[in-house]
Amino acid sequence: MLLHLLSACSGGDTKITTAPVLEGPRPDVVVVTLDTTRADRLGAYGYELAQTETIDRLAREGIRFEHAYSALPLTIPAHATLFTGLLPFNHHIRNNGDNVLAPEFTTLAEVLRQEGWATAASVAAFVTTRQWGFAQGFGAYFDSMPEGEGGPERDRNFWHNERPGDLVVDDALNWLAGQPADQPVFLWVHLYDAHFPFEPRGPYVETMKDRPYDAELAFVDDQVARLVEAFEGRDVLWALIGDHGESLGEHDELSHGLFTYDATQHVPWILSGAGVPAGVVSEPVSSADFTPTLLRLLSLPIPDGLDGKPQPGSPVTPYAESYMLSDRFRLAPHRAVVDGNLKLIATPRPELYDLTADPKEQTNLAASRPDDVKRLMAKLDAFGAAPPSANQASMDADTLSQLAALGYMTGGGGDDIDPLTLPDPKDFQALIAGVSGFERGAAGNTPAELLGRIDELLALKPDAFELRMRRLPLLAKLERRDEAKLFAEETATLFPGRARVWLTLATISKQERDHAGALSYARKAVEAEPGEPAAREAVIEALFSLERAGEALVEAEAAMAADPQNYGVAALLGRHYLSKKEFQNAEKYLRLAVAGPTPRRAARAQLALLALAADVRGDAYDLLEAEVRDYPGNQMARGLLSRMYAEDQRWLDQREHVAFLARANAQDPTTLRALAQCFFNLAEYGAARATVDAAVFLAPDDPDLLLLNANLLAKEGKREEGVKMLAAANAANEKRIEAQKIAAAAAEKAGGGKPGKGVAPVKEDK
Secondary structure (H helix, E strand, O other), X not given: OEEOOOEEEEOOXXXXXXXXXXXXXXXXXXXXXXXXXXXXXXXXXXXXXXXXXXXXXXXXXXXXXXXXXXXXXXXXXXXXXXXXOOOHHXXXXXOOOOOOOOOOOOOHHHHHHHOOXXXXXXXXXXXXXXXXXXXXXXXXXXXXXXXXXXXXXXXOOHHHOEOOHXXXXXXXXXXXXXXOOOOOEEEEEEEOOOOOOOOOOOHHHXXXXXXXHHHHHHHHHHHHHHHHHHOXXXXXEEEEEEOOOOOOOHHHOOOOOOOOOHHHHEEOEEEEOOOOOOEEEOOOEEHXXXXXXHHHHOOOOOOOOOOOOOOOOOOOOOEEEEOHHHHHHOOOOEXXXXXXXXXXXXXXXXXXXXXXXXXXXXXXXXOOOHHHHHHHHHHHHHOOOXXXXXXXOOOOHXXXXXXXXXXXXXXXXXXXXXXXXXXXXXXXXXXXXXXXXXXXXXXXOOHHHHHHHHHHHHHHOOOOHHHHHHHHHHHHHOOOHHHHHHHHHHHHHHOOOOHHHHHHHXXXXXXXXXXXXXXXXXXXXXXXXXXXXXXXXXXXXXXXXXXXXXXXXXXXXXXXXXXXXXXXXXXXHHHHHHHOOOHXXXXXXXXXXXXXXXXXXXXXXXXXXXXXXXXXXXXXXXXXXXXXXXXXXXXXXXXXXXXXXXXXXXXXXXXXXXXXXXXXXXXXXXXHHHHHHHHHHOOOHHHHHHXXXXXXXXXOOOHHHHHHHHHHHHHOOOHHXXXXXXXXXXXXXXXXXXXXXXXXXXXXXXXXXXXXXXXXXXXXXX
């Protein structure tokens, strides 16, 4: 039953004009966010080729919002708006990676958990993992991403990490099966499959060969069907909404993030089940309305100060923005408002579209309807949405560098330029089309080919910041370091207020072991953006590298006093105190370094050293396995795990880690010997032989390697050769013992003495 419902019949669809309120026992609530899903590619929104039967049925049986608009065409800020009811300029996330949803903001999950719902989330991509603050209010949060394949971590980009919807739903349903029947549940399921790259599987490929995006949506629909089936017989409120859409070539955009045209902003929003009436809401609504609408449905208090309103019945002017054009290319941003059937996009030459007559936004009416432009511009100005400031999330250097490579976070806001005064993006369509094509066609090209294409694009706009930042790692890959440094310095003169450029120069200097140069550039990064956490970290790290520990500690203490949750500085302090064997201080700072939303690289491995020293082996395993899960390329963690598994005779567990190390260190005979020994212990003698031969080629006189070879020859039935090899191993070992005695005597004579036992020195992870 529903109260406060006014409806009228129009065109066969019941028009819902007042926000309904559910009566009766509290239902389960299932929110499904459909990542990168356009409204106009679902059957419920008129797309005849769609195979989205379950979503369409939920829409038919419930409320379908015809004109729902995302506030921002990027996953992290879009989800923050969905779950807080705040627009991006109020929750302070304006780009993927520029901030974390702060605990001060009340989320939908927090309200429902406080009101008695059991809460859980199962998410599909790195951009919805807990480190972005989305776990607030959830009792269970399933966000483990696959490690991916192919080479060391430095060759992957974990920003692209995702898992298919069937695995996401598996986690959700496994959690549901363990919940008591008498408690309502709130479940958020995030489905990412419609995000590029489009890689449909199995029957979806056969039925929609030339429509991979549609095929991905058909797979998504089948996962929604699994959820619906699992909740059969329960009272459920279903809420399905797109975080943003996907441009499929409209306005020369091949994905999303740059523009605020309807291809990326017009999203599906469906409420169904639990007594929700069947009908359509025709008025424009905002994704900020999502949380207050659900709270009104459930008769729960709506937090004060939200931008969103319960819908329908609370007229709003949907707002959308994207400053990616400014951050990436120094072009004017897209800011938009929708009023009835009219949409204004505020660029230097405004764009006005009649969405009823021109849903593809091809005919700009701004010149012929100046009064409408003025009226809608006043509505846009009334939001008081200032441009983004330089306020970045606290992340490690790996995350920051991968963001920069993708163009997701470019240090925008550090320029002394009003983004609204930048050139109109309509004058640079060739650049935008070229960048879109470059992003889609980059796979399989050599660094030299990619560099050539970037240079072509830079010729169209030499001050395009993102292209400059993408050019730098390509120069490094081509070992053109001098050119990279000169180019970075030139970029710094163009963008003196962007810390990322100075940090790139600091990194180049660090790689050249020019720690004084790294310190100088890091200090300039701090001057450019004092709030950039990576800049403070770089200063302190350079001081430690210069063996100016006293100054480093003073800087670190000041940084920690200003921000007690500065996880990066805590990691540096933990490493320093561990190297000095000040274990109590080391543990304090290392535990802080792993307490944040993004545990700092190597900190858990260093904590594992402390756990091993305290003979708490189980804790060491837990720490190292977590480290490798988040940072698959951490060789220090893999080396410790390999050694521990070997000591515990867990050869199968050891193999993954020692094989990784061998791939990354193919010219290191010690690592190859460890891999060969693992193969030998697993009775994989063929693999052991190939690895032993490779190691012997590199170190023909290594006694341990010769001994392993002798044992392997015996297993191969070559006993005579094995006996000879054993003799050679013994002889080589005697030489080694003699050499060690001579070295020990020389050390004692020089007053050295024997090293004591304790925690091994901590080396920087490579």
